[in-house]
Structures are given as structure tokens and as C-alpha cells.
Amino acid sequence: MQLRDGGEIRADLVIGTDGRASLLRRKAGLDVERGREAYDVLWFKVPRPPGPAAAGEEVQVHLRPGQLCLAFPTFDDRLQVGWILPKGSYGDLKRRGIEEWLGAVVAQVGPELGSHLRAHREALERPFVLDVVCFRLESWQRPGLLLLGDAAHPMSPVGGQGLNIALRDALVAANHLVPVLEAGADPAALDAAAPAVQAERLPEVREVQRLQGQPPRIFFRKGLWVRVLFEVAALLVRSAALRRRARTPRITDTFLNGVCEVKLRV
């Protein structure tokens, strides 16, 4: 590997975990053509409001057709707000100023959270837009290189799966590579072990990305039945009693437990 200062590091196997914009992916010629997701997420934090959210238990979901806003308490005693909006639309809102886009968020989240956001407008921490990308490589390796995590498969933010999946990749990689390393790290054996990592991980990545694609497809669809669906979903979200009675959907179960068992065996 070539370093910026002209130096060079040589290795029999480089594990590329350099994230969604992976340089190694690009340099290895593994990049693929990909379609664009239909939405971006605007993230920002404000101080935590008093009430249930302060207990760290409540995720607020504000749903309207074509509009979704999530708010949840964070470890650093703030409220993280995620506003999902059609791809590319934030640039225009930003040009019109904070009053304009915050007004749109406030209109979306209703009076209670809305007045909290307005009251803490000055304390609103650096908003930034996450350019949502979601794709996967069908090949994660070249001789001497294995890509893992976002470098091989940037995940959609739906269900917050990116960290889980990247960690599970690392466990499976350890299971396959550590025995080869302990047996003397033969370069050919390392290259032979790398495809086994991909083969074990790809089905879960494929299934989780498929599930992640479902909510946005419904969310950005227009029509009467979608409107009805949103009304029901919004009611469910608001009603603690209905929420308790509802069965955990399969998508949530998969997000919580994964598609298959992954254990560190070395």
C-alpha cells in the first residue's frame, strides 16, 4: 500500500474497512454502478426535552405521507432528530435559511416537540445531511485484499443496521482468517479463505438490504391506500396500547437478531 509520504506498507492480505466511500474499493477496481436512493436524512441534536423521552426509553416517530421524522434520546443527554426528506431537497431548503427548514420540521412533528425545537433553536447542533447510499459488491476480494463492512456494502439507515452488520463481518472474517494466520499465514491460503468470508456474509447482507428497501418504497409511494396505511401507522405509533398488542414485525425481528447466528469461534 502506498502512503502519502511516499512510504509503502507491504502485506499478504489487506483488510479494507475504510467505510462507505472506500478508497481501497475504488483502487481495486471493485466499485459498481449503483442507483440512487430516493431520500436523504437531515440529522441534528437539541437538548433533551423533559418527559418520557428524558427517561431514554421513547423513540418518537412522526409520520405523514411522504414525510417522516424520528427523534430519540442519545447517550450524551441530547435529543437526536432525523428528518427524512426527498433526495436533493435539503439544498433548496438550506438556501432559504434555518427558519424555513426548521419550520418544515416543526410542522411535521406537531406542537409538543415543535415548540421544544423552536425554544432550543440557538442550541441546535450542526445539522448535516446524510447522503443515503445503499449497495453491495458482488465481489469483496481481489488477491491480497478483502473488503468488509461499509466498504463492501454501505447500508441504508433504515433500522440502524450498519454497525451490526460490519461487526458481524469482522467476527466471521476472524473465524476464517485466524486459523490460517496461526497455521503460518500462507498467502495462497489467506486468499483462499477470503471468499469464504464473503460467501458466509453475503446472504445476510442481501436479505437485510432487501428488508431495508421496503419502508422507503412504501413511504415515497403516492395514492389513497398509502394515505390510509399512514393514518393507521400513525395511530399505532401514537397509541401505547395498540403498540403493546401489535406483534413484532418480521423486519424488526431480523434487525434485532440477524438472519443467521454469528459467533466468534476462535
Ligand SMILES: Cc1cc2nc3c(=O)[nH]c(=O)nc-3n(C[C@H](O)[C@H](O)[C@H](O)COP(=O)(O)OP(=O)(O)OC[C@H]3O[C@@H](n4cnc5c(N)ncnc54)[C@H](O)[C@@H]3O)c2cc1C
Ligand atoms: C451519519 C451516520 C449515522 C449513522 N447512524 C447509524 C446508526 O445509528 N446505527 C448503525 O448501525 N449504523 C449507523 N450508521 C452506519 C454505520 O456508521 C456504518 O455502517 C458502520 O460504521 C460501518 O462500519 P465500517 O467499519 O465498515 O466503516 P466506518 O465506521 O465508516 O469506518 C471506516 C473507517 O475508515 C477510515 N478511513 C476511510 N478512508 C480512509 C483512508 N483513506 N485512510 C485511512 N482511514 C480511512 C474512516 O476514518 C473510518 O474510521 C451511520 C452512518 C452515518 C454516516
